[in-house]
Structures are given as C-alpha cells and as structure tokens.
Amino acid sequence: MRGTHGSNPATRILTTLIALLALQLGSLVAPAYACGCGAMIPDKSERIGVDREESAVRWDGRTETVAMRFNVHGNARKAAWIMPVPSRAEVTLGEPALFDTLASLTAPEERDRHYFWPREGDWPFDDPWSDGAAGAAPAAPGPGVGVVGRARLGPFDVARLTATDPEALGDWLHANGFELPERLPGALQPYVDRKWEYVAVRLAPQESGAALYGNLTPLQISFASTELVYPMRLSRLAATPQTLGLYVLAEHRMEPRSPIGGDRPEVTFAGRIAGDESHALALFTGGAPVRLTALEQRFPHPERIDDDHHLRAVADTPYREVVYTDRLLTVGDDVPAWLLAVGGGLLVAALATLLAVRAGRRRSRLAAGVRSAA
Template sequence: MTSGLHTDGGAANYSRGMRTHIAVRLAATAALLLSAVGFGAFAPAAACACGGVVSPGNSATVHDEVALAGWDGRRETIVMRLALESGTDHAALIVPTPTPARVSAGSAGTFPELARLTAPEIVTERHWFAGDGGGETSAAAPPGRGPTILEQVRLGPIEATTLSGGSLDGLRNWLGANGYEMKPEVTATLDPYLRENWSFVAVKLTGAGTLTGALDPIRLTFDSDRFVYPMRMSRAAESPQTVRLYLLGAHRLQRTDADAGTQYNGVEFAGRIGDIEDQELRELTGGGNDYLTELSVGIHHPASITTDFVFAAAPGDETYRRRVTDIEYVELFGFPAGTVILGVVSLAAALVLFAVVRVVRRPS
C-alpha cells in the first residue's frame, strides 16, 4: 500500500508514493511530540505571551510556551511551562495577575496528559487512484513608591516573588535592584496593570549556571472576577506571537475581549474529558469543570494588542477533535491499482482500435 495524509481543516494534501507515506508518518509523530511540549516560536524581544522575559542584553529566549487555565467563577489557576534558552544566570519572567498570586510547583505530567487527551483522531481511507482525497481603573500610586513583597518561594532552579502595589518607578527600581533588568519598552507595559491595581509574579533563575530547555511547570492561583489570561506585556514583542492554551470550564469557552476579532483564534479541541491520570489535572477538573477547550491564537502585529485575553462560555458545547486522514492506495504490481487497471483498459482499447483499423483498411 502507498498512502498520503490530509486534515479536515483544509491543510495541504500529502501523499504520493511510499516515500511520502513514510514522511507523513514521521510528520504526524513530530506533531504529537510538539503538542506534548506546547508550540509557537516566541520572539526573544524581552517578551513572551504571558508576560515579559528579562535578562541582560536580551540573552534569554522563550522558544515554547503552553498554559493550562481554569476559573471557577471566583478563583483562577494558571499552570504554565516555558522552554527557555538562557545564556545567563539572571534570566527572569514577570507575570501580571489581577490579585496577588500564590505560586507553587506544577506537575510535570500535566501537559503530556493534555496532549494525550486531545490527540487527533486518525482514520484510514482506501483509494484506488493516487491523488484522491483532500481535504475599572484607580489612581496611580505616588511616584517612586516600591512594591510590597507578599511571598517568595523557591521551586527548584527558580525563585518566585509575588509583588503588589507601588508606582511604575518604584517597581522598576525594585526590579533593577533585584536582578530583573528590563528594557524601557517592556517596563512601559507594566504601567496599565499598576493603574488597575494588578499584582505581579517575578520569576528568576537562582542557579549559578545557564539554563537551556523546558522549565518544570509553575502554578499560579489568584482571585479574579473574570476568566483572564495576561497578554498586554506582549506589546513589546518585535515579531508575531503564537499562544496555545488549554482552558477548563463547565462549558466550551471562547474569547470575548476586544482584540479577539483581530487575531487568529483556532479551536484545536473541544469536549469533556475523563479517565485522567495526572493528579493536578484531576484536581482542576473537579466541580464540573471538565469541559476542555484547546485554543491556538496567532497575533501577527503585537504592537496592536490592547487587552488581555478574556474568556466566557461559548453559545454551545459542540465537540471538536482534529481528524487526520491516512490515505492508503490499493496496489497492483507495486503501483496504485486504479492506475494499473486504467492502463490495462487503455491498452486493450488501443489494441481493439488497431485491429478495427486494420480490418477496415484490408483490401477487398
């Protein structure tokens, strides 16, 4: 058999010959592995989707970011994992939250579990011919007043500090004195959050060496009167941003913020999940919040960002799972059967035609 592959999202068709068949299966495997660690090529412009990456000389880059978020109507939890490449031991991340967050270690098994639960359905089709198929705001704080340190925890190679209050200058001074070096354009993105009395989680590496690779997930829990994911710091990014979010709720979720209509929002999975092996994921799905919406967001022009992501229930709970179709071609003598049969028929027709012509031209 030879085979190809297409998806129901209108992706380009693959599939010509056995070499294509092998390439397709390798590509499908790679796609599943990427799903397990999140996706998106994030700009090293001192910003990632959830906040600001800070380091001397912009030597830290977030290659991949993926987050799981859930909200019970009062309290929100965000579990995030970043793949970081850092040429310094002073790399750090600033994440805004509506109220002070409690920070704890996340489970390393959460995101592989999510990848398993949302993996695409693979179906097989048999074809005879090659090429078939396709497929509210408050007054600002007095200038120079520094933030209040509410909590500081060590989680493996990172230190997380929860900060609240202060002015922009005061926060900038605290960050600079504590190893968080930020470019002016990134610092400017903190001001709207300060004016709205948001808090911040400052996360930095504590080891003496550099770090390259995926950090263990960290869990942020905070009170909130709406389901929100911080995005406004990404205005400082210099290249397009891509975000993958797993959203838990009682129903299917969609974005309702003002920027939603100007950015790409693709649903990768929607449905209720069960048979959960990861303990952290089981805890977050308690109380009926077992409907999972996997959303991929593309932001071509980060400078146009005006809001954070805000989520609310979608009009309906329609389920969706990506479908990958593996096309197998029936073969005869190592070639697609339809092509062989068509060739035989064409040859037979040619012979018959040749015989008829000879009879017609035969002298009387």
C-alpha cells in the same frame, strides 16, 4: 586558468562556517512565545530564546489556576518575568506530565484519504535508491511596593508583590537584579490603576554557573477571579511576532471576547474530558469532568496588543482538527487499484480484439463457403 577567489575551497569553507555561526547566533534571539509577562534578561551580554511557552488555565467560576511551561535555549544564567494577577496569588511548582496529557487529548484526528492514480513516490514513479530517512540577597522594598512573600521553587525565585506606583515597582525589580524594558512602568499602569498584584519570577539554574536550557519545571499560579482572564498586555513590549498557545479547562467551551490586537484566535480542539486521564491532569482539575478548549493565536505586531484576554462561555460545540494522510488506493495484498483497473481494461480490450478477429475469420470462412457452393 585558475578559478575566481569565490571558488577557492578555503574561502567556501570559511563562508560556510560564518553562515552557520550567524544562524546559531540568530537562534539565540529567536522570538519568544507570548505570555503575560514580557521576558527580561539580567545581563545584556546574555541571550535567551523561548521555543515554546505552553499555558493551561483552569477556572471553576471562582478560582483561576494558570500553569506555564517554558522550553528555553541560549546562554543566559538568569532571566525573569512578571505576571499581573487580579488578586492575591499562591505559587507552586506544577506537573510536567500535565502538558503531555493535554497535547495527547487535543491531538488532531488522523484519517486516510485515498487517491486512484499513482503520484511521485508511488510505483512506477518511486526512487529505488531512496532509503526514506527523513542569587543575591533581595533589596528591601521602597515606598509604593509591598512584598507579600518570597520563596525558592525549583529553578524559580518567586516574589509576590503589591504596588501603588509602576515606577516604584520597576525600581524594586531593578534593585533585585532585573534588567527591565524601558517601557515596563508605562505598561504596568493599567494594572496599578485596577489595584492588581504581581508575581515576579526570576529563573535561575539550581547548578551554579549553568545556563537556562530545555524544558523548565512548570510553574503554577492560583488566584481568586470572578471571570476568566489571561494576562497579555505586557506582551506588547516584545520586539518580535508572538504566538499564544492556551489550554482552557472550565465548565463550558471558552473563547476570547476579542483578538486584542492579534490575529483571530483559532480553536484547535473543543470537547468534554473526564478530567482524570492522568494523575497530573487529575491534580489540576480535581478529577472532575470539564470542557477543554485549545486555542492558538498569532500576534504579528505585539505593540498592538491593547488588553488582556477575557474569555467567555460559548456553545459547547465539540471540535477536533482532522489531519489527512493521502494513500494510494489498493486492493487485497496492497495491489494498486489503478493497476488492476488498467490491467483489467487491457484484458477486456484484448478479449474484445480476439473476439473481433475470430468473428472476422468466421465471416470470411462463411463467405468463402458461399462462393464455393455457387
């Protein structure tokens, strides 16, 4: 009897291809990591995903510098975001090696944790057959918007803006080729009320027709600030859960004053560093010793974000995550301790048995001699 339609080889292959295609399309709209911007896509037919947005913040009590690096994928040829800043900003390209250095400095400490009895994967429970592999010209600003400056920096088209009207700012961005979230003007209102300025960035590959892909060159934004603030409010526009990863370099250990609508921020590293561990880090810190704090935070419901992150100095208690690797306890040349213990126990038992047998024989001979004498 022939199998059902679902067991037909051609049908199974087609089903597998459709599943793989759906998985690939899903990856193009993967949730972006949180930033103070709210990502925008200039064409509804294009998709872009941000696998990881890394941010580093340097604050000396007067000036704040934010460096950001994005790892993107998708088919978008252009994308854009806007970052509110409390004062006039200077924008430059950053050093890609900065984030490699910070990741190395804050990496968890690795420790071995030994266990006595063998587990799955250890002899004699291991598998002997396993191999162990595991663009266009900008439009003139309208009333309510001022263009402080505009420049091309690598893959970034950067405009520094002022605005007294969030609707006018939205109109300017739209006129310059940005597809905007409908809720953006409302989300900008608190910044307009506080007379903040804005850095609008359009990401576009330098090669004509190329898509945005991979690690983009970091962008560095500096501005005067008497407090350490990391803009987050616009991330409430995101439709999917967000994750924030932040390196903070300051005189003291710094932590957010509140979770601002997300999960409790988690400190993954806190400690003093020399500040010159690499050329890129020295450029960012000025080569001076600083306290480095690494933070992670999840926002399962971005619409609940109700403020920017205001960070404060706390006790300079050092902290580093510890990652344990479980290893079988061995002695000498990788001889399992349990094997020695079991073997030693068996040997002791065997000797005890032998001694008991000899003692029994000796008693038997003595008893036989006594009976013979009698």
